[in-house]
Amino acid sequence: MSELTIWTLDWVPQGPRGFVRDLRLRWACEEAGLDYTVRTIPFDGRETNHLEQQPFGQVPFLKDKDLEIFESGAGLLHLARKSDKLMPRDPEGEAETLQWTIAALNSIEMVTVPWWFLKICGDENNGLTEWMGQRLGHMERILSEQEWLAAKRFTVADLLMADVLRVSHVRSFGDRPATEAYVTRATSRAAFKKAHADQIAHFEAADRERAKEGSN
Amino acid sequence: MSELTIWTLDWVPQGPRGFVRDLRLRWACEEAGLDYTVRTIPFDGRETNHLEQQPFGQVPFLKDKDLEIFESGAGLLHLARKSDKLMPRDPEGEAETLQWTIAALNSIEMVTVPWWFLKICGDENNGLTEWMGQRLGHMERILSEQEWLAAKRFTVADLLMADVLRVSHVRSFGDRPATEAYVTRATSRAAFKKAHADQIAHFEAADRERAKEGSN
Numbered sequence: 230m231s232e233l234t235i236w237t238l239d240w241v242p243q244g245p246r247g248f249v250r251d252l253r254l255r256w257a258c259e260e261a262g263l264d265y266t267v268r269t270i271p272f273d274g275r276e277t278n279h280l281e282q283q284p285f286g287q288v289p290f291l292k293d294k295d296l297e298i299f300e301s302g303a304g305l306l307h308l309a310r311k312s313d314k315l316m317p318r319d320p321e322g323e324a325e326t327l328q329w330t331i332a333a334l335n336s337i338e339m340v341t342v343p344w345w346f347l348k349i350c351g352d353e354n355n356g357l358t359e360w361m362g363q364r365l366g367h368m369e370r371i372l373s374e375q376e377w378l379a380a381k382r383f384t385v386a387d388l389l390m391a392d393v394l395r396v397s398h399v400r401s402f403g404d405r406p407a408t409e410a411y412v413t414r415a416t417s418r419a420a421f422k423k424a425h426a427d428q429i430a431h432f433e434a435a436d437r438e439r440a441k442e443g444s445n
Numbered sequence: 446m447s448e449l450t451i452w453t454l455d456w457v458p459q460g461p462r463g464f465v466r467d468l469r470l471r472w473a474c475e476e477a478g479l480d481y482t483v484r485t486i487p488f489d490g491r492e493t494n495h496l497e498q499q500p501f502g503q504v505p506f507l508k509d510k511d512l513e514i515f516e517s518g519a520g521l522l523h524l525a526r527k528s529d530k531l532m533p534r535d536p537e538g539e540a541e542t543l544q545w546t547i548a549a550l551n552s553i554e555m556v557t558v559p560w561w562f563l564k565i566c567g568d569e570n571n572g573l574t575e576w577m578g579q580r581l582g583h584m585e586r587i588l589s590e591q592e593w594l595a596a597k598r599f600t601v602a603d604l605l606m607a608d609v610l611r612v613s614h615v616r617s618f619g620d621r622p623a624t625e626a627y628v629t630r631a632t633s634r635a636a637f638k639k640a641h642a643d644q645i646a647h648f649e650a651a652d653r654e655r656a657k658e659g660s661n
Binding site for chain 2: 280284285286287293295296297298299300302303306307320321324325327328330331332334335336338339340342343344346347350352355356357360364367370371
């Protein structure tokens with residue numbers, strides 16, 4: 230049995246498939262060549278049925294032998310210690326990777342996720358739109374000048390930033406060709422494709438389970 | 446000359462004083478007993494005058510000898526490697542500290558900052574209010590059960606979470622006594638008080654400079 234376990238939901242509706250954040254951890258393990266097992270908590274009651282493992286009722290969380298760690302960003306930084314494929318070992322490359330990993334979480338996703346939240350509540354031209362445009366504009370400028378964010382090669386910072394930028398509400402927010410090329414570049418990697426296909430297959434298997442139960 | 450330099454703005458209006466995020470890095474250095482120098486970039490033109498150092502036009506950023514690192518969260522994790530006062534060295538304590546540091550950035554601040562942004566734009570009962578209440582409610586539950594977030598003692602995760610929770614728009618959002626006690630506990634620490642007083646003094650000195658220039 231592998232030492233790493235990625236916990237996610239047993240089933241989700243079609244909409245979030247391919248985007249549930251266990252994909253970040255699957256992708257990182259695939260890039261680094263780390264074995265892992267996937268286990269699940271029930272979708273029904275998810276808001277309160279695993280607060281002991283994840284205090285905000287979210288997925289994923291990661292188990293590494295006896296260690297448990299929640300927050301996908303923390304899981305990624307934890308996995309990055311296991312492989313220099315995810316994070317370079319020289320101080321400069323490490324600092325660059327760390328800063329861009331945090332930037333994905335706290336400078337980009339901090340705007341894009343609340344903007345999306347307001348959008349799905351019916352308010353597309355909401356009070357965060359200008360801020361969203363500014364932040365994505367900064368990313369477009371940066372990505373038009375460099376292929377990857379840190380250390381001149383793919384790192385866990387790109388894995389996270391590309392995952393933040395590849396969602397449809399960000400991709401359709403204005404015309405940003407360098408960002409689009411970056412997302413394509415990152416999601417063309419074999420490790421992403423494997424992680425993505427595995428997540429889709431995981432939820433499709435759950436559909437079949439549900440259908441079987443329904444026919445009993 | 447100290448090896449660490451914290452970069453912030455040369456001046457800000459009264460409102461943000463005591464809350465500019467160089468305080469996070471000052472506080473961490475004070476907790477860890479690390480020497481540091483503070484240097485500044487001009488407030489006027491701040492949105493574009495230091496994009497080479499900070500690609501979103503924000504402060505702070507940190508210089509450690511030849512390394513430059515932006516994002517206050519990344520700066521904190523970088524400083525945490527220098528002192529076990531900020532992050533325990535055992536794997537469990539380290540993982541706990543890492544996950545709660547990321548939670549402060551990506552589960553709490555990701556809601557509280559956009560909520561505040563909409564509020565100052567005049568929309569206090571905005572579409573993020575219910576989400577904000579849920580997240581702060583989870584924190585209240587957690588903080589009613591434990592004194593500090595990780596490793597049963599103060600860590601850099603508390604430094605960051607307390608800094609996220611101590612802003613007035615969060616403190617005045619409902620009645621959450623455990624959170625309020627936590628914020629009081631964290632901000633009663635000598636290192637916080639020193640960092641806070643130093644930031645206030647820094648901007649007051651800038652006021653005097655500006656007044657002198659005005660009288661020439």
